[in-house]
Amino acid sequence: MSIEMQSLLQVEAVSRRFGGLVAVKDLDLEVRPGEIFGLIGPNGAGKSTTFNVISGFLAPTSGKVTFAGKALPGGKAGAASQAGLVRTFQHGSYVRNMSVRDNIRLGTLARIAPGNRIAKVREAADLLGLTEMLDEIAGNLPHGLQRLVSIAISIAAAPKLLCLDEPLTGLNETEVTTVLRVLNGYRESDGRAILLVEHNMKAVMKICDRIHVLHHGEFLASGNPAEIQNNPKVIEAYLGQANAS
């Protein structure tokens, strides 16, 4: 692996403010190929805002985002996703009135050659256990399955970096296990990486290689799961005494 591929995504001194509120402040982080990187923090810490900035849905107020060796233009969603950075949204990251099959196919349209799309849809559906439901209308599925559809859409785009915003909310234990298995499988091929925002601590601690904790938009801590779980600042601000290990 070449030197510049050492980091897939590099976020340098990124800030984003909304009027008087600084949602993200001087954020630095780096995601390397093959890893699952957790981004956690209290509600309103700036995680989704960070997603919006790196995926180009929002322009940063200042700072620089580099993906796969190229600097991304701020505020242009197309640039990031075409380069292979695909993100999901915290809510409703699928098309309600469309079949599951067409939803997943949507994911393939920009990045997969026409001939391979059908196979790719199948593959993503199989991975997430949606094969039975391909002809259902996504909006009629129970909440948990809708989440799986969102993940399938983004996986079908075969991104180099998959950014998932709370993919596990509303999933039951079995489904969480499925998703974690899928994510683990995904990063193992081709040096793909995953950037994960999630409040399900059990899952985060289980799957992440490294974790970065935000608080009020600022860096609070980083490290491997064990370090984070025992960091008193993190326990205080986020995990709560009861959830500390």
Place this chain on the structure above:
Amino acid sequence: MPLDAPTLEISGLDAGYGTVPVLHDVAITVERGSVVTLIGANGAGKSTLIKVIGGLIQSTAGSVSFNGADCTRSRPDQMVRAGLGIVPEGRRLFGEMTLRENLELGAYARTDRQQVAKDFDRVLELFPELRDRLSTHAKSFSGGQQQMVAIARALMGAPKLLLLDEPTIGLAPVVVDRVAALIQEISEFGVDILLIEQNAEVALTIADFGYVLENGRVVMADNAKALLVNPEVRLAYLGV
């Protein structure tokens, strides 16, 4: 109102979407002074049940009675006036309105102004992270913050019965603990609660009584403590 009547009594309920049936012959009771939880897999019909109780979906058979009065055909606003509070799936905030306005609307059906003002302060104490953001539009809040607003808004209605559809979705672990404590606290103040939670462990710990819903049918009904140790439940919903 007959004092001995349970807060909520549902029997023989069938409901669905268009021609697709979802709930079959569901019977559920929320006794006075209790926290009742509903657990079940994705798609079991939990949210659908909440919508039926709230009056957003009409049942095709069966009856719902609230505080002893029949309200099978009531509209949501009538239910709310009768003392129901709802934290719906998907939060359903008024995105273009400020936090303050959202909370004020939560108290729309109330006339006791002074008490409303007190409750306003109280919910802000519960979620201090919202305190400084009263004039922020609801849609600008983060996912978890919005969930807090939804809970706060429902509390502003001073309900007698609170329906909570996955209230802790998207909340940070510390806040989940806070909400769990809150549920127990308000229950002690005389608000009855019907709770849906994906995290069955938490739900059953808080609750007094639990129902297990499978494919739109109630398949188990027991004390929460009993369900918590029930091997079938543990296997299916607690992942152990």
Place this chain on the structure above:
Amino acid sequence: MQTLIQLGATALQIGAVYILFSLGLTLIFGVMRIVNFVHGHIFAVAALTVAYFLPSLVEGGLSAPIAYILASLAGIVAALGLGALIYLFGFRYFQRDLVGSFILSIGLVLLLDGVLLHVFGGAVRGVPEIFPGRVSIAGAQITVQRLFLCAVALVMAATLYWTLSHTKLGKALRAVSYDHEAAMMVGVPYSRIAFLGFMIASLLAAVAGVLLAPVTIVSPVIGTDYLIKGFIAVIIGGLGSVPGAILGSLFVASIETFGSYYLDSSYATLAIFGMVIIVLLFWPKGVLGRG
């Protein structure tokens, strides 16, 4: 300089007219998400009713102002009746359905075109000045009639703004417009509020109609020009926003006034259309528009 003052005064007067008209449009859109092309006809019914009754009342021996008040009441009642009718049998089923409600309103426009022509005839009706006389303000000539109209427009805009932003009813109206189910879940009686909202908007149209009857050309097709200008005003200002409607109305009126004076009225019309597109280039939701 004198010309500029006179033109400025003219722009304000015309702006007031457009404000009266666009308040109702913006309210209906704000509450029900309906692009209501029938608004012009509700307005026309009020104006036509005034013009229809006024002459016979005056002939009957009533003094002009009293006859006008009576005729206006009749006009408002007629317009509200029409509003209630088309809400209860029509728009009720099309809330927040942009396309459905729009086509319904087009159907109603065609139907009412025919009805009004039959009921009132196509001829232009005269309504005498109710408040005769004129005043000179900073050298600009203004009729008392128009001044009165400006004052009413101001009061109505202020009242509506205050109602929407500060009263319980206003909050309920807005809540219903964002998510009617959620509104019901906090206890807002949705169907009643939506009806009320539509009726308030109809009332605004009716008041505009009776006020404009003495200063404009009263005929069954009177609503169309106001409708077009009114919609342009509200898109420029931002749909659903009262200050936006005011801003947009004044903007349209200024272009119309200055354009007609310095170019030619027909080019001014073109300029108004051109401006909408330019404004939306920078503010795709209108200057003061929201989500």
Place this chain on the structure above:
Amino acid sequence: MDKRINPGLFVLFAGGALLVSLLLQDFYLRSVLNLMAISALLASSLRFVMLMGELNFALAAFTGIGAYCAGYLNTALGVPFGVAVLSAGLVTALASAVFGAITLRAKGPYFLLIGFAFAEAVRVAYSKFDALGGTSGMIGIFPARALDDWMPFIVMSVVVLLLLAFYIAEHSDFGRILFAIRENEDVARSVGINTYLCKVVAISGACFAAGVAGGLHAFVNSVISPGDFSYLLAAFALAYVKVGGEDHFLGPIVGAILLVALSSYALGLGGDEHFLYGGAIIVAVLLMPKGVLGTLGKLRFLGNPFKRGVDANVH
């Protein structure tokens, strides 16, 4: 994949329409048939843009641009029918691409009302050009004599061809993208689809057809005036879509056939035509919210792309 209209059925419909256009001898009925074909094309164009959730009221303007373009080319420069109509389509597509690129940042009611304003502005603009005949309009737009007898067939063929193109586009991945844009544009953007470009392409495609329809209109009527292209043109196109049923590809076609037939009948009623027409639209949308086809409903063989009704029976 999704269910499609049985190709056999398509051939049947198209063949039937073409046959009728060949066999019909009555002059009046031929003129009605031309009108139906052109209206169906316009309504389908409108519906195509509706797939991405926007109501393109500038349709009236673009139809006019097509008509005037064809008319000018033919009368002033002597360009023959075929070339004139094709150029009308191309010019209109280009104009609409520029229009779309500027205005498609606005959405929903804003886009609708900009289109409305644009249509009215363009209508005033024609009257400012003497070369276009001012407000009296252009006269003498004729196809070559030899084509005269074949006009209904030619019009029908062009319309069938363009409808087929719409059908193919709707059922392709492009159609999926449009549908996704309508429901949740962000998702489409997040996986790398340039939705803005897709929207501009969609509107220029739709307006190409509108331009061709305008060109045909000019040659069929041989006289055009600015008043022909008021916003009502788009309003009627929308009525065809709604009455026929917007969820279905055939909706606008069925709607155009029914309503044009009705209006031809109503034309004899003097000024009361509007009564009947307005009344019909109101009754249709109130009683058949999903249009005639939606109400006839279970026509399984007609298929329905992507969308199946999601009706929650909420209040």
Place this chain on the structure above:
Amino acid sequence: EEIIKLGLSVPLSGAAAVWGKGAEFLCETAAEEIRESGGVSVDGETYNFECLPYDNKYNAAEGTKVAQALLNREGVKFIGGSLGTAPVQALQSLAERQGVLVFTVAWGASLKGMDHPMTFTQMNTPGEILPLLIGYIADKYPEAKSVAMLNPNDATGQETEALGGKVWQENGVKVASSDFYERGTTEFQPIAARLASLNPAIIDLGATPPADAGAIFKELDVIGWSGVKVVEVGTGADGLKATGGGAAEGVYMGAGVTFDGDNVTDHQKAINDRAKAEIGESLNAVQIGFYDSLYALKAAMEMAGSVDPKAVAEVLPEVTFQSFYGQEVGFYGEELYGRNQQMRLPIIVTQVTDGVLVEVARLTP
């Protein structure tokens, strides 16, 4: 008896509906009169007229539909009258191919002339009215040396403006400005301000519809302009007074018809009263054309001894008939249009005096 269907292509909805309604009314009135007086007798056979009014909505597309319906569905061979330049062009183009005779009040230059042997004009047009009217006013107000003109931005307005400007100049009056406005405009203050800004001695509103003209004069009054007011082809005082009130006083019109003066016959009065009850307005020259065309047709059919449109068109320039205005009239226009296709109707100059329309001059061309 046999029926001859007369097609009418007129606006029956929208802003110009009154014209169409009045046209329909007068066509029917004339048809009824002719029926009562024994019909049209050709070759021993008695024919009667039936009016088929169709709504052309003032545009070419609807005009085409109407033309198709009248000519190809109803099989009409004579157009008793038609109104609106754009729809009439559409009608004419189809009618000429099918040899149908067309009467029209539309006055687009493109509609007249040698190329259109089957078309006849049933009303005075600017070519007839303006030279006489403007000459009359220039004579009466020799000190008035400048005019500001305004016309609606449509075919009618454009034709009027083109000729009007020329004739004013020929009469030694300087055209200070000449503008257009969109029909349907409701706010006339800026327009009035612009007209008044040049302080012209005369303001000429050309083909502006009476109601609009009234509104403009009212605003001019507020600004304080006073001078000679002209509406060249103004057709009636009702609309003018409805919107202009007192400001309508003194306005000159070239196509108005008064029913108050001494030389008004009982016949005219009676018809006008009925019309008022039916359409809410006094009759005007546009509508009266639809009465005269029936008598012209009757005369021509009887003279030709045929109801074939070609034959009728051939003799039409030769016939005379009793016009609604009272005189016996025929057709002329060869010098101006190349053929005698224009009805020779009196040019009546009227003025609003003390709130009523008064005939101040009747000039026969």
